[in-house]
Amino acid sequence: MIRFFNGKTLLFDKNGIRISNDEVHVSGKKIVYVGPAKTGECILFDREIDLNGALLMPGFKNAHTHSPMTFLRSLADDLPLDRWLRESCWPNEAKLDDDAVYDLTKLSILEYLSSGTTAVFDMYNHSEAFAHACVDSGFRAVISSGMNDFDKDPEDIERDYLKLNGFGGLVSYRLGIHAEYTTGLERLKYMVSLAEKYREPCWTHLCETKGEVMGCIGRYGMTPPRFLDSIGFFRYGGGGYHCVWMTDEDISLFADKGLYAVTCPSSNLKLSSGIAPVSRMASAGIKIAIGTDSAASNNALDMFREMYLATSLQKYLLNEPTACPAADVLRMACVNGALCMGLDDCVNIAEGMKADLTVINLNRPNMRPMNNIPVNIVYSGSKENIRLTMVNGRVLYEDGRFFVGEEPESIYEKAERFLREKVRKE
């Protein structure tokens, strides 16, 4: 059993955010106690973590990632999109095999942990290698299949679905397509049949660019959300990644069906995609989660940056400094992220919840004065404030050091070697 004490605890309740001086006890994978220090009782702890005034809070959930793509970080930036895709992304991604995906996923996991992130919602190929990297590191991930017309065999997805959902508690597998514009009608219908068969929510990149929306209207006479809904794609829920170019009708559809929108503000800025109508969607009742997208496009896997942008871009867009308040953004990053992935037992600090936690160092200049801790976290927080990250009851990151079963230097070197031998030599 692990005890967190002598600090503050942040949790979400129906009225918003509650910060207390409660301590938290973790046994195995779960939180077993949240409350004042137990005095009259003798508990034998395996470890007592003195927070020393720091803040224990639910970990951030990064709700849209492509982890193995981190090898493309800063490889070719400041290029037009088509040249970037054709000259840098696609030919280099073709060189990835299972081993490379395993190693590169571990590199991303280090960055997630250093950003206080305890789970990611990841879409990529080589899913089994990805899953092994997560399990071996002790990190939690929900995989979203990314079916498209370039897959050799669409039936792999059902095999992965069955196999990876039985992979142990850290990994699960949701159904999804890469996007409408990369997936023909036949394969789309196959995905819908899978969702029907397993009563599963369905996920997709959605309304990321104006071009994507116009293309779908050209093909089917409907926006992507309405078209996908018309073929039953969202019958059991799910949602979209990005959701930048959403019409009022799309927003109503999402709200009516209880679908999630995952916003990726920094990627949308850097790729000139636009600014998602986060405030408008939230006002309509849509649950919003937040993701970084991959380091190829954004280029950091940093939930602090995304939280700041999620709110400040709305203030700019709506010319309204009250838009998207900090407490709402923190809930998006911690609670909604978990809910959209189906991680209903990783949302909060409460007895019975999984111990997916992070510790924020408040004894740093950017957290002072402490006029409002949640606002400080969203508007001023930085990776430097992450003192500890725990996933599934295990400390994976603490005081700058990683405990993921492999030394970071070895993970860095494998990534550099892949680049040297397979990518940069050309």
Place this chain on the structure above:
Amino acid sequence: MIRFFNGKTLLFDKNGIRISNDEVHVSGKKIVYVGPAKTGECILFDREIDLNGALLMPGFKNAHTHSPMTFLRSLADDLPLDRWLRESCWPNEAKLDDDAVYDLTKLSILEYLSSGTTAVFDMYNHSEAFAHACVDSGFRAVISSGMNDFDKDPEDIERDYLKLNGFGGLVSYRLGIHAEYTTGLERLKYMVSLAEKYREPCWTHLCETKGEVMGCIGRYGMTPPRFLDSIGFFRYGGGGYHCVWMTDEDISLFADKGLYAVTCPSSNLKLSSGIAPVSRMASAGIKIAIGTDSAASNNALDMFREMYLATSLQKYLLNEPTACPAADVLRMACVNGALCMGLDDCVNIAEGMKADLTVINLNRPNMRPMNNIPVNIVYSGSKENIRLTMVNGRVLYEDGRFFVGEEPESIYEKAERFLREKVRKE
């Protein structure tokens, strides 16, 4: 003498950015050697800093700050601008005295150092207390006077100008007004006479909001840059902070006169002011520097955030992923910032330059792989990468610890006490 060795050195040359394995020697306040390790020679160093693969580079210059305002961080966010100013900013700022300004400036200095910042261009009242805080901490600052109609005695500015420019090497004083809209014509003319008398550049908040520009056109029939130029304000150079709402004519004027534009992207977003035409100004030949503005508005004093926004917002604004490349942004943050402040001897790593340096830890996941180090710094860098910050040849920050003559806990407590006793009690 201090030796930095066993790492990389980043410097700016005419062709762009050069990264080498050179070592750097610092003697007193200055860089005295940049080159390969000296072998045949016996040099006695006071300290040898093993970079262990890290990157030594010129420090960032934060070219627009109001340091004492950090006490307002997260005190009242997500409010309409007029309520925020009337209910939170102005009444609380009125409570500041010299002692509070001294203590709160020190709090901001800690945050600057943790962001790799080696100098700030600061505008506030109580300039002498501010200057003492900088000198006592070993930190470099250029003060810009902020004359306006609420000053008791405009002649204080000339006294401060003379006194604080003789305050020793760390502090200097430039002339400026708060803004056209807060300074009547008589005082403006007085400022112009001072600039004439001392042949000094002049600075001001400029074109921050659309309302400010429309107001000036209403008063004088000209945009703020053209009006100020018409009364001789820019005769000896200078420039503007923010520069969001610049017309083509304003941009031409700035380019023709060699004026600087200091962009503050995160403040402009969060206060719904807009996005400055950074790419357009740079293309016209204007030198751009970067600032955070105060923690009251933005709410962090983090040059990494500003650099990321300086480029990514241009990509969004122009719908052009090639806009404002990373190398240009790094030059804005390090070189142009120094030049606009008149710190011509703090711009770069070169023999004879002041030793205003920072060390970037490249052995962190967000800096890997090292496909392109400058791009990694601008697009993926974070305060967690700052291993060391040196100002004027002295190490003020290293491995998370501050060496500014006072313990951070004491500085935090003084800020909290001011809040408790003077601000929150109401």
